[in-house]
Amino acid sequence: MSPEEFRRIGKVVVDWIADYRAGIESFPVRSQVRPGEVRAKLPEHPPERGEDFEQVLRDLDEVLLPGVTHWQHPGFFAYFPANSSGPSVLGDLLSSGLGVQGMVWATSPACTELETVVLDWLVELLGLPEHFRTDAVGGGVIQDSASSAVLVACLAALQRTGEEVARRGITRRHVLYASAHTHSSLERAARLSGVGADNVRVVDTDPDTLAMDPRHLDELISADVEAGAVPTMVCATIGTTSTTAIDPVPEVGEVCRRHGVWLHVDAAYAGVAAVCPELRWINDGVAEHADSYCTNPHKWLLTNFDCSALWLADRAPMIEALSVLPEYLRDEATESGEVIDYRDWQVPLGRRFRALKLWSVVRWFGAEGLREHIRHTVALAQEFAGWVRRDPDFELLEPHPFSLVCFRPRYPDLPVEEANERTHRVMDALNDSGDLHLTHTKVDGRTLLRLAIGSPATERRHVEQAWARIRQAV
Amino acid sequence: MSPEEFRRIGKVVVDWIADYRAGIESFPVRSQVRPGEVRAKLPEHPPERGEDFEQVLRDLDEVLLPGVTHWQHPGFFAYFPANSSGPSVLGDLLSSGLGVQGMVWATSPACTELETVVLDWLVELLGLPEHFRTDAVGGGVIQDSASSAVLVACLAALQRTGEEVARRGITRRHVLYASAHTHSSLERAARLSGVGADNVRVVDTDPDTLAMDPRHLDELISADVEAGAVPTMVCATIGTTSTTAIDPVPEVGEVCRRHGVWLHVDAAYAGVAAVCPELRWINDGVAEHADSYCTNPHKWLLTNFDCSALWLADRAPMIEALSVLPEYLRDEATESGEVIDYRDWQVPLGRRFRALKLWSVVRWFGAEGLREHIRHTVALAQEFAGWVRRDPDFELLEPHPFSLVCFRPRYPDLPVEEANERTHRVMDALNDSGDLHLTHTKVDGRTLLRLAIGSPATERRHVEQAWARIRQAV
Incomplete structure (x- = not known):
């Protein structure tokens, strides 16, 4: 690929990513594929002749994206966040472009x-x-x-x-x-x-x-x-x-x-x-x-x-x-x-030249912007925790000083095992819906749902929607 | 950075990389800075306010590039190659853009x-x-x-x-x-x-x-x-x-x-x-x-x-x-x-989703293109080895079935230690010149120069130039 081809195709890829990020809410947060489903759609053998990059992008859309769990989706509350901001992606791109050791x-x-x-x-x-x-x-x-x-x-x-x-x-x-x-x-x-x-x-x-x-x-x-x-x-x-x-x-x-x-x-x-x-x-x-x-x-x-x-x-x-x-x-x-x-x-x-992406992030956001990101996500989590605390159908795990909130539906009449099982079913239903993605943990034998806020794309309305969906699912 | 900002700035970054690759021969292959020189030009403190990405790119040009050894330069023959082709860079960019785990x-x-x-x-x-x-x-x-x-x-x-x-x-x-x-x-x-x-x-x-x-x-x-x-x-x-x-x-x-x-x-x-x-x-x-x-x-x-x-x-x-x-x-x-x-x-x-870059490479080049790359670089190395073999001032290490050639100047009248030292001086002179970059190894106490060919940018003329410069330096 010559520099001129790279210039042309690179811009197509940048557009692809911008479109992906702009339209990310149209995807189910957690991939809905079954084991082997993506693999079955991929060719068994490598191509003998080279192909256009456009074909790669088409397969990315058609074959791979259904198998992607969208970590940058504003409804992604699973595990911990794995942030990926624009300046960071571009810092990493510069690192690949330089290709130094x-x-x-x-x-x-x-x-x-x-x-x-x-x-x-x-x-x-x-x-x-x-x-x-x-x-x-x-x-x-x-x-x-x-x-x-x-x-x-x-x-x-x-x-x-x-x-x-x-x-x-x-x-x-x-x-x-x-x-x-x-x-x-x-x-x-x-x-x-x-x-x-x-x-x-x-x-x-x-x-x-x-x-x-x-x-x-x-x-x-x-x-x-x-x-x-x-x-x-x-x-x-x-x-x-x-x-x-x-x-x-x-x-x-x-x-x-x-x-x-x-x-x-x-x-x-x-x-x-x-x-x-x-x-x-x-x-x-x-x-x-x-x-x-x-x-x-x-x-x-x-x-x-x-x-x-x-x-x-x-x-x-x-x-x-x-x-x-x-x-x-x-x-x-x-x-x-x-x-x-x-x-x-x-x-x-x-x-790799990984410092480039961290440097890009610190310079783009500045100390001020980094603080704002942390404060914003912590505030959203605190607000969410407040909703859980005030709802008699839920139990909240305290304290929660960061942007992770652990909680569980109350099933006062059920033995622990059954309550755990019901909690798991709630989580599975939510994850299967594609609207949001949560994971769980276990403390003292009791299953808790974990809602971790951290994506820069997550706004207050996404947390509100999540809470509404959780209550509905329970 | 919004998707629209990413779209705009991303294209500027793609252009930067295309220009860098197109003009890479204008740089000295091995960085010529002394320890601490880059660091001294960087601000001691992080910025309080966010900055434009253009400023990041300006500092990349002015502060960082002099401290970069250009691994993708056609005159880079040091260590082993660390290839970085266009489709691979774009596959990696897609991985960063998706940001999944x-x-x-x-x-x-x-x-x-x-x-x-x-x-x-x-x-x-x-x-x-x-x-x-x-x-x-x-x-x-x-x-x-x-x-x-x-x-x-x-x-x-x-x-x-x-x-x-x-x-x-x-x-x-x-x-x-x-x-x-x-x-x-x-x-x-x-x-x-x-x-x-x-x-x-x-x-x-x-x-x-x-x-x-x-x-x-x-x-x-x-x-x-x-x-x-x-x-x-x-x-x-x-x-x-x-x-x-x-x-x-x-x-x-x-x-x-x-x-x-x-x-x-x-x-x-x-x-x-x-x-x-x-x-x-x-x-x-x-x-x-x-x-x-x-x-x-x-x-x-x-x-x-x-x-x-x-x-x-x-x-x-x-x-x-x-x-x-x-x-x-x-x-x-x-x-x-x-x-x-x-x-x-x-x-x-x-x-990371590293398979994307390997997939992009295999699809872009096809089996055919990958074979061509290996054959081309092996052929260049064999040709270079032939020149060395035929030159009475040099000694060639056999065999060399791949794209690395090890050799040394002959100093028939010098004891091993001194010959080694002279060989090192030749290497340093070549590396200091910025025209090419070689490294060395030692076999049986004798210092050998290593010329590793592998960059897709390296053409026959670059290997010819390297050989001319090496003979001149000896």
Whole structure:
């Protein structure tokens, strides 16, 4: 495809996306296809001859779109949002268009240096501690996801135990700590790093707030030390996936400090809320205690996937754990130690110029616009929570400081199992309707519906409609 | 940014990319900035107010471009190519525009099913074994990189040893095997998985072909078994990073089979060459022996990063190793077992709709166009190698079956160290000139220059110019 063909077809694709976004409400939010339905419509064999791009777009419309769940639909309230704003899409397009690699500084210095600057900007925007900035011993890096971030943190934590895990492998029993509400990526990290899922201790939570109990954490760590294991990392969460519960980072951090255990703070969804000064309290204790901290602009800060920000208070153990320098990657800049080589900060070697999209987002919206987005979506969620609270047919889970609201229909005469089943049926009916998309969680054996607001396309009327549809379905 | 603003600005961005690609030869191939130079030109603080996208583009031109190494430049011969063709960029743009998540089937069925189909297409296009297709017990998946692919393979291999590593963690000494020419990602996988870098055995290579010696492999494995360790995975390479050497997969595979060791085949760069029937011999032994196989369309098959294809002969141990199913991800389709949830096939949880770009590439070029691209670049490299071979001032490394040529200036009167230094100086001079970009490797203590051809923009005249400049610099 010549530059001139790209110019022509690129504009057709831009129009396609603009039309898609403008008309997104005409689609059922959740795809209604059955397993295998899309696949059955695709040719079994690849084409021998090249085809026009128009044919690709036609198949996208006819074959693929029915199989797409529309995450950017204003009626998408499932999981957590995965924002994708215009400036972010265009920043990513520029990255693809440049087609450069940022594995080491020398392979494209701007790719590395812009990432450093934008992550330092984010430290300022979120009110995170100065020592997360890259000009000290810490530093920030873009990961593909919070799952990879917690794995990198775990590898750094293993290294810091002094057991030389990267070199010798796991030779003792290492233990990770989390609550039952911690994201499954923590167990994933245990499986991936050779720690093992059995060596993840589940710390008790407060039955009301669902937050980690620091006293129980302390007991667990002490017992492990006594048993000869190596307490390696605690993962505290600010805004759990299930219900956006907040672990008490100051108290958890004190326990970690006492025992010399790495504290990773997973604020994947909620952390970006700190662009608003009135929500900065959520990060209490992070400055004093966090060895690593992660939040995902690709969830709720208008930046399309993948863009997960990870900061470390001290980058040295991570680099020790991950750095391998083969001859074909040696260069003067790397040898000088003057530059950052982000390949040592992540699982893969290669890396895209992802900073471009985050940079585009911050510049297009400005600090002001980012705050407005968070405030707007939080306000919508609070209003929705108010409606649920006032309705005797529903039960609301408190607190809900962000833009996720968990609730359930009341079935006072039904046993829990049956009530759960009815709740599931309500959810399925809503999702099958195509009008909105919700997911669920389970707390204390009870199924709750989760309504997460976050799409920039979602207006008050969409939340009102959702509430009307939910009441109707119940 | 409203859809209408996106429509307008998106076209400006498309024009920017078309102009960039059309004028790419006006840039020095390798960025000429010094460490910190780009960073110093960027504002220390994020903007409070939003800005126009035009300002972003202006800073891209003025501040960032001088810090960009132009991987799509026809004079880029460094590392391996990282192709980025028009249809691929547009496929990726569609993915960003849709902004959907493919972590489980239900979050966007088309994202999963297109990936399955396109990877099955690739099995056919590359002549890979039928059992890599997803309709049997095997299957293919897009990873971000070959580094992640070998890590996933390693985790599956650990699981298949029956030591229940994912659950219990590493409790015995596991050993991985590779040659000194295997990519550093294998040592990376050892560090990440808890195996430990010390437990990577370096298998001898044939001094002429630089290919792994299967007899030495056999001895190493036997010695480890005797010592009570668990031989876990062998990584054979088809087209090493250093010199595109090819390990003897049939013989290595026999050794693996005899000892029950997992065989991962890393064909990251070279594997895609098998779109040409005359190059299919490179995959000899893969059908009979490979438990996993990886090749990167994002290197040499016109698809922009990230797009690394990984196939498994049996996906079960990988899924056992990686699957964690929290309540908030449970859904009917997953429980039914009728669908693929690619989150269990990779390190991160979230995933972009990356199949769109590979689909766009295969459809735009067709099998015919893909073969033409490989043949064209291989032919250019062979011609270049011929020039080197015929020039008494140069020494050529044989064989060079792909599009990488390794060579060095002859300095018959200089000791090796000094000759190496002179070779480095030649390379630095060429890279500093901005006319072309080369990297180096070291074989047997001797520094070699690497000239890798692969950009669709590279024509015969660019290779001729490169050769003229190289001779001049020597």
